[in-house]
Amino acid sequence: MPRPPFQLSDILSRLPVSLPDRLKRRDASTAVAAPASVRAEPAAHYARPEDSLSISICTESDEDTACCALQKEGQFLARQERWQELSDRIAEADQARFTTPGGMPEAELLAYGARADVVNAVEHALNDGQPRDQRQLIDGVMALEAIRKDHRKDPYLTALIALAHIDIGWVWRGPGLEETVSKVHLRRCAAHFERAATLLSGIAPGLPGSAFLAAADCALFAARRAETLHVADAYARLIDLAPQNHRPMRALGLQMLPRCSGSYPALELEARRTASRTQDIWGSGGYTWVYFDALATDSAAGALVDPQFFIDGLKDILAAHPSQDMANLLSAYCAVALGGAQMDGTTPQTPRQEIASAASWLIRDHLREVHPLIWAHAANGFDNSARVTSLRRFSARGQAQAMSFIAQIFRDEIAHGQKIAITPDGLHVTTG
Template sequence: MLNLSRQARDTISRMVNPFKSRFGLPQKEQMVARAHPVDTTFSRIRPEDCLSIPVMDQGADDIACRDAQARGQYLARQERWDELSAEIEAADKGRDKTPGGMPVSDLLAYGARADVVNAVEHALGEGHTADSRPLIDGIMALEAVRMPYRNDPYIAGVVALAHIDIGWVWRGTGWENTLPPVNRQRWSAHFDRAAALLAPFNSTQLSSPFLAATSCAMLQGNCTDAITVANDYERLINLDPTDSRHFRALGNHMLPRWSGTYAALELEARRTASRTESIWGAGGYTWVYFDAISNDEQACAQVDVEFFLDGLHDIVETRPTQEMINLLASYCSVALSNGLGLCEQADLPRLQIAEAADWLVRDHLYELHPLIWAHAADGFDNNARITSASRFAARGRADALQIIADLFREEIDRGHKVTFTAEGPQLTHV
């Protein structure tokens, strides 16, 4: 039997139970479940009957993201490229963000290329061959649009991002050594073209995090050494240190599966935390490891848990929005559970970090954002296919309510209903 403390067994039970039916249980978790069975009385209680929390199916951030994407798509469809460029530039220079922290410039650019990228994704899904017109026409049309705007960095950025996205459609999310030769060739070709489009423009001179982020996104499709990658991300983060996505991308890129090493990951996490301490406190370290430890067992095994948890507290203090609280709580209780049981050395850090879900929910949560929780179950994979947005959100809502109910299990067992308010959770006897 596994040598785990009762607290650890409780944590595993809380993290795993809501996902048994959908994901199944690895062998290690089956052993823990047998050693620490679920209270069947509690399991018969529906979370909806014992929890009251506002559910934001469409929060302010969701609306702002959708509107910005729709604006970019509209301008591209109307071929109003001058306006598109001007709006991306204004948002980029102003560091404009949605309430959840998404750069408006990125959202406009995403909308502008969405039709082309979606068409390629659909064509590949339908089994079209590499030289078929549906896989070529859209990107060639964008390349033609760029010709009158050769000196416009923002139009070049949109076209480069389209090539990067299409490259990822060809690449997929599996290991590189499993790629068919034609997929590898197309992946490399699109990333090479993106690099050529960006080459004439200096993102630092233009003070453009939009272009710097595009350049960093391009690196994963090209053979690049860890030092070059780290330096490029340092320039990007210096341009916009308030955008946590840059930190997260750096950490993922420092994994050995891409351009880094585990030693480089730890070094860059500490360097980044030191450089951004005035903004994030210790949060820079946490952000760099955020996706790395949920995707890689060795990265999880080596993380400085105390530093990571200090960073969680500092992130909440810096940006205590409900979007952020939902992100962090779902990360601790859902995303980290995906790798539980795969590696003994990584399990203890996972469990220690997962415990933070308790204070995040009890001390800071008063709105539920189902889409964030649903994305957490997929490991925040941007390439995950969503066939039904309503079912996706419903899954996130159900998972979140079950996990929150588990956190308040003792209070609920004593006959209380938990009502979430801006002043904290309130208990009433029912």
């Protein structure tokens, strides 16, 4: 067989060995953290009143470790061009519904690692300025496309290539939906999404039970408006296939905003529908997850939200998943993304503020260690497209913000000269 014009090994041989920064900021719960050797250090002292606060800092959780290992496995198999083995591995994880401790599908993490080098090469080329050699922008994805010649009937590899096009489309679009983007970049973005849609159109119907393919289909909605009920039903199918994974519920909420394919009444309706369908797993948590990012992104989304339903959902989520990853995510969300730590003891005036005030009991009753990357992502509104130039500084900023916000929660005790120690055993308040 003649050698294809682009061989993926040729492209990857010019790339760094480590996982790209995109993997490290993909999601608070999948972020790659510092080595485990620096795990659970005592918190460093910050400016008063944080000096009166003691809590451990966990730089790598079990969830981080599991996600990183799967991403690296997918990346390794791609670099070795072991495509059939990669496909079999993704198919096995998808069909068995394997997930990480935090509910992240293993199939998605393997696929993300497998395409990361190609996507990262485009991102670096564009971040360094428009390259003179346009081949830098297409060589990687063309190499992936060439793989289809030998695996044309493989739905998982086809979906993997489609997801690479979607990721590259977002690289062309750039971070921030409100930013002005050149027409050239928008055309490139649209072209990649169109190619992804073409690739996915023929495979999803053949595997109706695949959460991996359903997620790939739903990813297309991020770049195009569609009829509200169509989007809602597509996400409902995905949620039913992967109910332990809260990310599709959060994505559904964003898609139900008026700026995307929905409306505020549609957001409320889908939050209640999702809560009903996932009650056996999340209790009222499905309602909370659908509103989660929508409420943080669009303050007007709080017009119809039921704050007590949302807060009941917070409690049910922690009852279902009482991990410190989850406690940090929910605490940072209420304290930072919704501004609960900024209220200075004032009485909530709006439903959004009522939900934000849950930061107090979340931190007092459930937080036992700080996960800095989660807090740093919360300060960015959980915007996965935000560029992170230094993971170390990003993490340090999250740690400083967490300490500051937690100190605000305990401001009354600290003002009376008490010291706060948060340990795995719980909260300890001492005098002197």
